[in-house]
Amino acid sequence: MTNASPRQNIHEYLAELEDIPGTRVFTAARARKGYWINQFAMSLMKAENRERFKEDERAYMDEWAISEEAKAALLARDYNALLDLGGNVYFLAKLFSTDGLPFAEAVSTMTDMSWPEYRQMMLDGGRSPEGNRSIKGGY
């Protein structure tokens, strides 16, 4: 048998996940909150749904149990707001592709950089973890 590692306290585990700067870890709480945002986004995998959505975004979203706040964020393509509302990037990516937006470019809209600046940062070796690891610890 394997050596069991000491079992972690669930409250400490979940608290740590909130201690990362600029990051929304997709916890069960977020998955519950954003369930219909993500299922709505998933529906855009089907061509006929993409057509209907593009024709009238508002009317298509009204068929889903999504809050007004989330609908506004979806209309504005405000992806950071959608992360806060429980959206997950792999689901939201269906909206990127509905818009014909390359993945990395869509990701760059969540940062404080333009797409060319973000692209250059990646070519230069990416964002450093230095100072980006912990909110409380500041390291």
Place this chain on the structure above:
Amino acid sequence: MARITAGVGSSHVPLLGVAVDQGKWQDDYFGPIFAGYEWTREWERQQKPDVVILVYNDHASAFDASIIPTFAIGCGEKYKPADEGWGPRQVPDVEGHPDLAWHIAQSLILDDFDMTIINEMDVDHGLTVPLSMMFGQPEAWPCKVVPLAVNVVTYPVPSGNRCWALGEAIARAVESFPEDLNVQIWGTGGMSHQLQGPRAGLLNREWDNRFLDLLEADDDAVRFIPHIEYLRETGSEGIEMVMWLIMRGALGQRVKRLHRHYHIPCSNTAIGHIVLEPSA
């Protein structure tokens, strides 16, 4: 008897599939990445595995939010490439090995791993990109595949320790399959990357290389890295690397490293791969 002859850990970035499908693998951007895989493609041509147990995660392609299996094993005859919003990749269908897969599934359940069984699904870039990186562009994939899908999206995802132990149990299951088969196990995903929020674009060359060092080591320290360390050091999507530990656990205590490669960047991601074989 079936036996696990080697393990491969590899990134599975979707853009690599685009590069293969559009013939861009020799340009300035992709050239250094594909050059790093050349050794491995030649090695695979010589090894001719009968079956690859391919550990990967689905990225909201086959599974939506309604059902979230932690560990799921594909026992079907055949899997089609998924449409991830840009039309399915024009790559061969993936042929399963239902006899071996069902044997592994049953063995794992009897060995206390409560697997979800999948009979039908489409497979996304997490599974087809590693096949393209190792085998290029054949008419048909040269081996059968047992897909092993891991939830690394909704927390809590399985611990590194549990992934390692699952690998050990997979090795026991393969060894008790009566047919003489050359089986490889691949762990895919990673390396450092973050695809969301203001911290998007984080990469960590130093940490990734330490992880590769730990995979080559003769002890199992790597299985005890906590989730929070992957998240802080390698970005929110760097957690995919726990899937490499299923591969590593299946190889036994000592391994020999045959090849290793690392490159930054590919799109938002650090690309790495390592080829290991069990060693007495």
